[in-house]
Amino acid sequence: MVPVTGGEVFVRHTPWTGPVDGADGAASDPPSSGAPHEHALYVHGLGGASTNWTDLAALLAVRFEGWALDLPGFGRSAPTPRGWSMRHHVQAVVDVLEWIVARPGPGQGRPVHLLGNSLGGLVSVWVAARRPDLVATLTLISPAMPVYRVPPAFDKAIALVMLPGVPAIAERRMAGLTAEQRVRGLVQTCFGDPRRVPRERIEEAVEEMRRYDDQPWAGQALVRSFRALLASYFRLGRANAWRMARSVKVPSLVVWGDRDRLVDPVLAPRVAAVLPDSRLQVQEGVGHLAMLEAPVPTARAVLALAEDAGAAAEVAVEV
Numbered sequence: 001m002v003p004v005t006g007g008e009v010f011v012r013h014t015p016w017t018g019p020v021d022g023a024d025g026a027a028s029d030p031p032s033s034g035a036p037h038e039h040a041l042y043v044h045g046l047g048g049a050s051t052n053w054t055d056l057a058a059l060l061a062v063r064f065e066g067w068a069l070d071l072p073g074f075g076r077s078a079p080t081p082r083g084w085s086m087r088h089h090v091q092a093v094v095d096v097l098e099w100i101v102a103r104p105g106p107g108q109g110r111p112v113h114l115l116g117n118s119l120g121g122l123v124s125v126w127v128a129a130r131r132p133d134l135v136a137t138l139t140l141i142s143p144a145m146p147v148y149r150v151p152p153a154f155d156k157a158i159a160l161v162m163l164p165g166v167p168a169i170a171e172r173r174m175a176g177l178t179a180e181q182r183v184r185g186l187v188q189t190c191f192g193d194p195r196r197v198p199r200e201r202i203e204e205a206v207e208e209m210r211r212y213d214d215q216p217w218a219g220q221a222l223v224r225s226f227r228a229l230l231a232s233y234f235r236l237g238r239a240n241a242w243r244m245a246r247s248v249k250v251p252s253l254v255v256w257g258d259r260d261r262l263v264d265p266v267l268a269p270r271v272a273a274v275l276p277d278s279r280l281q282v283q284e285g286v287g288h289l290a291m292l293e294a295p296v297p298t299a300r301a302v303l304a305l306a307e308d309a310g311a312a313a314e315v316a317v318e319v
Contacts, residue, residue: 003148004095006080007072011096012050014057014066028144036111037106038136038306043093045118045144046229046286047186047222049075051208052117056291059299063306064113065106068098071120073221075212080214086232089119090126097127097134111250113306117291118144118263119229122241128252129244137309138252138275141304142263142288145271146233179209192259192287201292206260245274251309252278253301257286257293279305285286 001008040060042053048291050068057066071089073079082088093114100112115134116124121143128135177185183205189193212218232241252275256268265282271279281301286294 002069002096002099004072004080004092004196006082006091007078008071009072009092009096010050010076012053012070013067014054014061014064014068016065016316017061018061019062026129031234037065038110039100039107040066040113040115041093041097041100042066042068042291043114043116043120044068044074045116045120045142045249046225048117049119049208049212051075051204052289053115053291056115056299056302060302063303067096067100069093071225073217073225074209078215079195079217079221084221084228086123086228089123089225090130093127094134097131101134103188113137113139113302115141115291115302116143117141118288119225119266121145122229122232125245125248128248128250132249135250137305138248138250139248139255140252140271141255141290141298142257142260143254143271144229144263145245145267147264147267179206179213183209189261190288191293192257192285193293196293205303229241241275241294245271246276248275250277251305251312252310253305254278255283255298255301256281257283257288257290259285260288262288271318 002011018037040057040222042057044050046053050070053066053068057064057068060066069092070077073084080092097112097114101109102275113136114124114128114137116122116139118141121140122145124138125138125143125145128138156240183202186205187197187202191197236240237243252272253274254268254272256263256265258265268280268282272278279301281297282293283290283297290298
């Protein structure tokens with residue numbers, strides 16, 4: 001548990017393994033002292049948890065010591081008393097980044113590679129724009145950037161959830177579904193090809209969902225955070241997410257699956273274009289959770305971004 005403004009959040013740790021050596025692909029033991037040892041923070045999406053990053057964080061451990069947090073109200077993190085707004089999610093991520101940067105050891109005082117998916121991607125844009133001193137690179141996987149034309153399947157749901165009193169009804173309906181039903185539904189919705197999901201990941205997700213259901217806030221987090229996300233879309237001026245994205249200074253990577261049913265892939269080139277220093281990877285046949293469905297190509301793209309950013313920083317120092 002890591003202290004944040006108004007409470008604390010659960011953070012899952014993936015140790016650095018060092019570079020891969022030899023034909024067997026094993027990590028060096030001990031890791032090469034000259035190898036990069038950097039820090040990464042992973043931010044999940046709406047209804048997700050830190051476990052969404054397990055496979056990708058393991059692949060990236062050749063370069064990054066990683067942390068994945070449960071946003072307030074999700075996973076094993078209680079909501080903060082201050083509410084469900086985007087502002088509070090952003091503050092929690094900033095607090096964890098400051099905690100990582102201050103940790104003694106290799107990488108202390110250095111900015112962190114920030115990766116976010118969906119809601120976590122939008123939160124990460126806000127963080128990178130407001131606290132560039134904490135962020136080394138920014139990776140956005142299907143970020144939930146503001147849109148004003150939503151998928152037909154969500155038209156009625158979105159209209160209803162914004163009405164007074166409806167969130168409580170939605171919370172009761174969700175409580176009537178079993179953990180297995182909700183996980184299976186999420187898999188069908190979020191993956192381009194649900195057959196790619198390993199059975200053990202399904203079983204882990206169901207067990208995690210059962211633990212989550214035991215929390216007193218479980219019925220509120222998804223619906224109320226969704227409502228706060230939609231409300232953030234109507235922010236104007238400096239608080240508008242598209243305007244914030246234009247002010248991001250760090251090297252960025254945008255990853256999108258061309259079968260994403262939740263956030264339209266047509267947004268992918270627009271997001272990449274608005275970020276001043278960015279690259280785009282569109283993955284064929286992949287849905288909303290590329291880090292889960294296609295961790296290997298996603299890891300390669302993230303490592304390439306970190307490598308290029310590091311090389312550019314070295315050149316800048318020499319100049």
